[in-house]
Amino acid sequence: PVYLPQVQLPDHLRVTATLSDVLNESSLFVLAVPSHSFRQSLEDLCQTLERSGRDPKESTIIWGTKGFDTASGKLLSEICETVFGDIRYGVISGPSFANELANRMPTALTMACPSLDDARELARWFRVNYTRVYYSDDPVGVQLGGAIKNVVAIAAGISDGLGFGANARAALITRGLTEVSRIGTALGGRSETLMGLSGLGDLILTCTDDQSRNRRFGLGIGKGKTIQKVQQEINQQIEGINTSAILYRVASQKQIEIPITEQVHQILCEGADPRHAVSALLKRTPRAE
Incomplete structure (x- = not known):
């Protein structure tokens, strides 16, 4: 990998460069891309879901991207709503360097969704023995x-x-x-x-x-x-x-x-x-x- 080449990925993690490979296995997608790639990544995901016969609105989108949409200056949640419409989404953020997180060093984060119940549920996906994830209903x-x-x-x-x-x-x-x-x-x-x-x-x-x-x-x-x-x-x-x-x-x-x-x-x-x-x-x- 270009980034974090020294990090050993878990044996159970399957890596692919083809978006369609993961569609049959999940309805929850986590994006960790630069802000300038965020809209295109969402559009690619939405189109791939549609081509596979799935309703994109039945998916859950979570992202760790920090920034605004480069072209419009909008929040990334606004871009998500533009591309997917009414969909469950969450943003995970906080003081975290990728290298330390990848090396399983103690980290605290916040999961935010429009619904506090959704935030509480999605926060569980990111809780491991080296992270503490709080939840919030203030994604903005x-x-x-x-x-x-x-x-x-x-x-x-x-x-x-x-x-x-x-x-x-x-x-x-x-x-x-x-x-x-x-x-x-x-x-x-x-x-x-x-x-x-x-x-x-x-x-x-x-x-x-x-x-x-x-x-x-x-x-x-x-x-x-x-x-x-x-x-x-x-x-x-x-x-x-x-x-x-x-x-x-x-x-x-x-x-x-x-x-x-x-x-x-x-x-x-x-x-x-x-x-x-x-x-x-x-x-x-x-x-x-």
Whole structure:
């Protein structure tokens, strides 16, 4: 495999590159694809189900993808509903690096569905002796927390790449949480969800550990490398790039104040100098916390 080549797959797990191979064996499908591939993956699955004579609406779709639809800026649950219609779905998210999870290291996650009963039932599928899975009926909040934190992680990486130290990183994470809460609640998420595993938990993990692609991307930018150079070095999708543009647009429309996200957008999309962007944050008019 390209990713996690050192991980030994269980003997009972059958691997296939053909979607139709799995249709006769399951009605529950778990997607773990980049956000730019999410819609196409759903459409392929739906069409394959229809060709096999099965009703796609009788399936259950779960995904671990974090981000927005690249083309439309919509939540992935909205894309799922567009492709499949009224279907049972769930999103599983939280502070989790794939490598640690694959190596069976202790991890806590949240399963979210529109129905709390569905979330409780689907959470059982992911409970093993090294995971604890909570359940929630706020899929909007869980998705938003997992997406927005990527932008803050880029900011934290840029700050560390510039050598600004631990104080600056702590400030960015703390004020970044404020932005997660502001825009997350404005878009329909619940504040308690954003303060949980899929919001605060994922934010802390992604901003502080170099396993995070978004943090590593920010580190490279802070050290003076070009966007293209860092993307080539990481060679995986950096979800926070697209997310920063989407959040900047939404915040402008809804008049939501998200200064950290705005500066990340200025750096990535308008060529602003990272050091000047940090200075712009520090020079903002003092206000009550």
